[in-house]
Amino acid sequence: MAPVGALETAVAVLTRAADAGACVVLSAHVQPDADALGSTLALAEGLRRRGARVTPTFPGPFVLPASLAWLPGADRLVPATEVPTHPDLVVGLDAADLRRLGELGAVLTAAPASLVVDHHASNPGFGQVQLVDPEAAGTVVLVADLLAGLGVELDTDIATCLYAGLAADTGSFRFGNTSPATHQFAARLLATGIDHARISQRLFDTAPFGWLALLSLATGRATLERATGRGLVWTWATVAEAEGHGLAGDHLEALVDVVRSAEEADVACVLKGTPDGAWNVSLRSRGGTDVSAVAIAMGGGGHRMAAGFTSHLDREQTVAAIRARL
Helix, strand or coil: CCCHHHHHHHHHHHHHHHHCCCEEEEEECCCCCHHHHHHHHHHHHHHHHCCCEEEEECCCCCCCCCCCCCCCCHHHCCCHHHCCCCCCEEEEECCCCHHHHCCHHHHHHHCCCEEEEECCCCCCCCCCEEEECCCCCCHHHHHHHHHHHHCCCCCHHHHHHHHHHHHHHCCCCCCCCCCHHHHHHHHHHHCCCCCHHHHHHHHHCCCCCHHHHHHHHHHHCCEEECCCCCCEEEEEEEHHHHHHCCCCHHHHHHHHHHHCCCCCCCEEEEEEECCCCCEEEEEEECCCCCHHHHHHHCCCEECCCEEEEEECCCHHHHHHHHHHHC
8 A cells, every 4th residue: 555645645636637637648667667557558547537638658769569569558658759748747657766757757847747656765756746655566556546546446458557567566476575465456456357367478478489599698698706795697688689689679678587597696687788888787686685776876776676777888897886886
């Protein structure tokens, strides 16, 4: 359950917007994952049913991975370049800081009303109203509380979006952020009749054949450093290499969940090379290391068990900086 005072304030903001038929822009973070996109689409549909004029979006590049493009409502997403110029309310979802909203950060800042809904412990608190709960298993949990406050009943479309985000951010209920309340929430979603097996298959178990070649490449480069912190395993791959195997760059995101299985290392790290020469870094912990502290020190953010940042150093310098902080 979201913090009561913050939840009541957030519900009041959304209720006023819905009752007035206001123009509302909802934005996930850049390169949205299932939690960010599921949260955005679920809240957009709820507000639409309550009478608001809704525009769901996310920062460029405006490309959805195949693993998420099937979510109900994804066909209503609008590129950031086409959002209303002067919305009445802007809602940022699952964005740990303003930078994660890209060009839409300026839209949120300029709006007469803004709301930020997030579960990252590193969130500094931006926007006029914040509903931020680091104890929530995912931002979708907070969105479910908002929908309940708005009087929107869960159906299979909304529940599918919420379940996708919940399954993704709990690692199919394997991560340390899973609690009895998490399973109770999942049960509520299952009760709507969603096809949970199909959702998980689309999210986790469906990829082009080229993914196997990319996986082989990245795991073949994996390095284990037992003496770094409580143990570090890391590897790297680039967007160009993914594209060379017929894949979109977003397929790089799944590599860290394979690398993290090495039992000798508490921290797993994957460096993902971008066309502009930067490295998007994903960090995961098995429990003994707070990787959000490393990410924050490098200008990023996240959770104790999962965090990330972007580095403009070269690959070896980036890994050296991570070692120094572990």
